[in-house]
Amino acid sequence: MIASLPLSFAEPVLLLGLLSLPLLWWLLRVMPPRPRRIEFPPTRLLFDIAPKEETPSRTPWWLTALRLLAAALVILAAAGPIWNPQTGLAGSSAPLVILLDDGWSAAASWDTRVKAADELIANADSDRRGVALVPLSEPARDITLMPAGTARVALRQLAPKPYSIERVETLPSVERFLKATGNCEIAWLSDGVDTGRGPEFLEGLSKTVGDRGLTIFDAGTPPPLALAAAENAAAKMTVKVLRTNGGVTAGIVRAVDPKGSPIGEARYTFAPQARETEAAFDLPVELRNDIARLEISGERSAGAVQLLDKRWRRRAVGIVSGSTNETAQPLLASTFYLTRALAPFADVRLGDRGAPQQAITQFLDQKLPMIVLADVGTLSPEIRERLAAWIEQGGVLVRFAGPRLAQADDDLVPVKLRRGGRILGGSLTWEKPQHLASFTADGPFVGLAVPKDITVNRQVLAEPDAVLATKSWASLEDGTPLVTGEHRGKGVVSLFHVSADMRWSDLPMSGSFVEMLRRIVDMSGYTSSPGAGVASEAKVETMAPLRTLDGFGAFGPPPSTAKPMPVDFRDRATPEHPPGFYGPADGPLAVNTLAAADRIAPLDTSALRAQHASYTNAEPRDLRGILLSSSLALFLIDAIVVAMLGGGIAALLRRRAAPAALVFMFVLSTMLAAPQPSRADDNDDFAIKAVSQTRLAYVVTGNSDVDSIVKAGMSGLTLFLAQRTALEAGDPVGVDPAHDELAFFPLIYWPVMPGAPKPPQDAINRIDAYMKQGGTVVFDTRDAIEAPPGDAGASQTPGMQALRNILSSLDVPELEPVPREHVLTKTFYLLRDFPGRFNTGQTWVETLPRDDDDDAASRPARGGDGVSPIIITSNDLAGAWALRPDGQPMLPLTPGEPRQREFAFRAGVNIVMYTLTGNYKADQVHAPALIERLGQ
């Protein structure tokens, strides 16, 4: 095996062949390339020239290097390289002892481990050595030498354990076995994780092994990851991700509900050198409560799973009210405000047994983690003692002030209270109602926004003493405390110095109240102390295992070795209590592989006198095929290059490469740039060009024949307009409705190609907007001559169908053939129809509003209100307008009546004038009457 590469050679001697490469280099340098053969007429003159020195021109160095590489590959291939050669200990005939780590930390790379063991067994088998397989998790197992076949079967039966193993405990039996066997060779398939007593084991191992050969497999697998210390904290669920060292730097922790559906994912990232990091699930509390299992995505081991039970879920809170009129006006009662405030994140239970004492007793019996006493005054000593004990064990007691508390006297409050309440802003006081001023930095409310709109009218006052400030969690503007609290034992006592209803303050109505209660509830019973105090007083119950994890972190039925668990068991999992859920199916308790405080450390075996080996996690691969084929490919390349050099392409390559490449790139870029002369890259230029002069526009179809005719046609019409009318338009512009701004043009001529695809929706939208904003589009199907005879014929041509396809998504108004009195027939010339290259096609415009009054019939022109946004014709107007550069018409006319072209131009003039002047001509018909009236 070569130092660190998993590469070995079957015939390393053949590698000496590589020494011949310099010789080959020299030979290749000396051998002349094949000359190029060139026919050259003045060759006879060349005979007269004395031959120059005939040293051959050298082969290019890179070609030589290519050939050398190919030759080297052949030599390497001949030496029989193998990638990932099989693991093996060879050279001894002593029995082989395989120590196998099989705790949870071995699970993630279990297959690799088993494969390594399998190979070891196979090697031992071929050397006819006995094998002893020692899983380090089973100190009680009897160690015997087995033949390889039996060892293999035994190996197959092993599975990683879901708990942390103590390797030390197996050492005595190993020692016994070694003493009995004598000379042995030992292989330890380590997982590299120290779960606590690692150094002790190493010391013992070195003592046990003595001078026998020891090989430690500890490299080649990714170090395992683990989860521990899941906490359902105030705003998010956090869990610690642990690693030994190095390896994975980031990943994902998944949260899964009891049925296995995913709830959320959280990323974690290890800082360099850090052994632990945190993943946080920022989820609503309801969702967080549903989390039953956290697991590291992609890591298959019991250690990478954290099971969560009800102790991580929302807490039940008991509410006891001291007032008696609660039921009379339920919407004003303190219990109502408390219930509404606590409901979003806690399970609220109301004391329904008449007296507060009874309710408290009941809640204590139910082992609730938190009890709220709203204005409960005097408590009986017996209850008080129970409450105090409950608090010591972790209970959270929250009290609200009120008339009764103000009169009472007990020690279940965090501070000493002055008798009698203090009323602010009332008629008998000298101060105004107070606002909430601040939350103390070390209190539970730190970080909450301080609401400015809370007024406190009345409160109970604390006796000022030295510790008051430390116990104060929230204070009013005058410095008196609003909320005080104190840790007692594992629990908390807290007091709101106002009542839980609206009589003393409007705090219970504010959102802050909810947040403050949430913070307090979060303090009650989770991970380290969830329900601890509640449970501990009860007698030790046991819970039977329900579902347990196997070593890979998958749920399964509990193994026969699993024993019922005491209810207060909260340690890490053991062989007797494997990780999993225990107890009733509806509210099981979880046992995890790692306890909250557990950390994992790498096992430092460098002090041990042993060989180190790596796991190979891949099948051995014979590299000969790859090498030979790549060498073949290199030879092919060489042949092609030689052919090119001989063929004279070399000259091109050598001398013209740079300029040719430049020219090629230039040509390419101009070609790429060419198709978009009027296109978007400089929209400003386009806009300036379009608006600096009135221009006719046409839609570029992409068919170069049609486009050139249409362009010539629009130019012809522009020329005609300049000759006959006052409109001297600029050069026509080809537009692409999908890209160009259309608003600049009064008229767009759209030649419709048969079978033209529907324009993209973007273009349709622009056209629609253009038509709505007063533009006119002339659709010309240019196929009147192809129309089948008959009335409906004109609408059945392929062009018309393409047009229909285009118009199907446009908002087109109702159309009609141009009526005789339409203003379009009178805008400049008086026309009867609109011929183009053909004169049989019908011209359609937007239907004019029909006015039925009598004088309408007598009016010679009707204009409607606006300009028709659409004109449809099939006469190929542009074809008739198209002129060659020398002024001659480009296309013949059909049927070619005299002056048909003149009339086609006149139709164009009328259309342009119509789009420019609108219905102005329709009004002109009244001119005589107007002038006559003015004259009078």
Next chain:
Amino acid sequence: MAAESKHLGGEITAIRRADGESRTLAASLPRLVLEARRIAANVIHGLHGRRRAGAGETFWQYRRFVSGEPSQNVDWRRSARDDHLYVREQEWEAAHTVWLWPDRSPSMAFASRQSRDSKLERGLIVTFALAELLVAGGERVGIPGLMNPTASSGVIDKMAQAMLHDDADRLSLPPSFVPSALAEIVVLSDFWSPIGEIRSMLAGLSASGAHGTLLQIVDPAEETFPYSGRIEFVEPEIGSVITAGRAERWVSDYIARVALHRDEIRSETNKLDWLFSTHTTSRSAAELLLFLHSGMMVNKGSARIANVKVGRSA
């Protein structure tokens, strides 16, 4: 055999292309003719007066009417001046023969990448255009061994047909024949033949006192020798081979050798008072044509300019 047929195919293509191109060249020649006239303004162009009365168009003299002549010969305008009858006589004019020899040997098919046409194509274009021009000017044009002198206006077609149907060997130099003393000979070739062959050809052609022009048409590659590396040069006609290990080192020697070859040819032509010039195919054909035309005029005007060089890069 294959090479032969390939060359023939190439020649046919070249003839066809040259046919078309020479027509456009000749069609654009009014300009060239004008140019030529400007250059040789005092030179009679076209038919040449024989300084005696005969068939012609220019006035020569009036002579007395001799009885017995047809009466329509009488020039009545002149006769009305006095009592005699006069006959108007024209100067006798006769065309003169130009022999053109386009070299169509395989070596002429060479075209390097730098050039627009092969030498063959350029030679044919110029031959055809010159023929058209000369015929238009009233001369008779022929190709030795291939086409008898003709003044027909379809001379290009005739030449092309003659070449297409020619199955003789493609010689570099014209076959020896005896032109008339007044004939003009234009030989368009690459003149890579040994100087001895060229010398004997010149001696044969000039024996009768005819004048002529040798025009060496070369490819730019033959001028500059732009080769490098290991190259095997093959002579296309006789197939001899020479290998240059490093062709780039041969450049200066080659150029000197070419210059020597040309000097030898030039000294021969100078002796005979012929014209010799070179033309590179990277230059335009019209330039060459203009040179030839003006050169022939100058030749006739006996204002000989020795060593006129056109078509070579300055």
